[in-house]
Amino acid sequence: MPRKMKGKDNDMGKVAIYPGSFDPLTYGHIDIVERALEIFDKVIVAIASNAEKRSLFTVGERLEMVKTIFKDTPNVIVDSFKGLLVDYVAKTNAKVILRGLRATSDFEYEFHMASMNRSLNTHLDTLFMMTSKDYFFVSSRTIKEVASLGGAVEGLVPDLVVRRLKEKFKLPVTKKKQIGWDD
Numbered sequence: 773m774p775r776k777m778k779g780k781d782n783d784m785g786k787v788a789i790y791p792g793s794f795d796p797l798t799y800g801h802i803d804i805v806e807r808a809l810e811i812f813d814k815v816i817v818a819i820a821s822n823a824e825k826r827s828l829f830t831v832g833e834r835l836e837m838v839k840t841i842f843k844d845t846p847n848v849i850v851d852s853f854k855g856l857l858v859d860y861v862a863k864t865n866a867k868v869i870l871r872g873l874r875a876t877s878d879f880e881y882e883f884h885m886a887s888m889n890r891s892l893n894t895h896l897d898t899l900f901m902m903t904s905k906d907y908f909f910v911s912s913r914t915i916k917e918v919a920s921l922g923g924a925v926e927g928l929v930p931d932l933v934v935r936r937l938k939e940k941f942k943l944p945v946t947k948k949k950q951i952g953w954d955d
């Protein structure tokens with residue numbers, strides 16, 4: 773019998789795992805979660821604690837921010853994990869890894885990761901959602917870069933993240949500033 777016809781798996785509701793660094797969470801990420809909730813019963817935002825990747829915020833700080841931001845959305849679970857994503861997914865009842873795709877530059881890395889994860893666990897699939905037009909240029913990396921230089925990131929990340937970035941970079945809470953080539 774084809775695996776998809778075996779039945780009972782689906783009775784627990786459709787769960788997707790949305791893994792990433794979320795260093796920090798942006799409206800691009802939130803948009804993907806909100807759209808995924810139209811398809812899945814539950815989305816687990818899984819913050820990767822990867823020692824090799826230098827992060828601005830600690831896993832604890834990221835957990836606190838993401839949990840606060842989704843506190844009124846009961847079907848979003850926020851968690852963190854260490855090690856292989858497939859091992860973490862195996863501990864949940866999720867069958868789908870959710871990832872967002874921006875420009876073509878995301879494609880190669882995402883294609884390799886999805887293929888590797890599928891080779892590690894053939895029961896897992898990765899589902900990609902295209903970025904929304906409002907957020908195609910938003911990445912955690914550019915947010916950190918702009919914020920560190922005192923540029924305005926309001927409207928691209930939640931207010932809580934704006935405040936935490938200002939605290940991190942020891943910047944005063946000031947009016948919007950555009951960064952230009954001369955700054």
Ligand code: ADP
Nearest residue numbers: 791792793794800801871872873903907910912
């Ligand atoms: P990584 O796991 O590479 O550290 P991030 O934590 O930055 O990635 O993001 C997690 C996932 O969200 C990735 O699949 C990434 O491509 C996606 N993503 C990030 N920013 C956006 C955005 N603005 N629009 C759509 N998807 C995004």
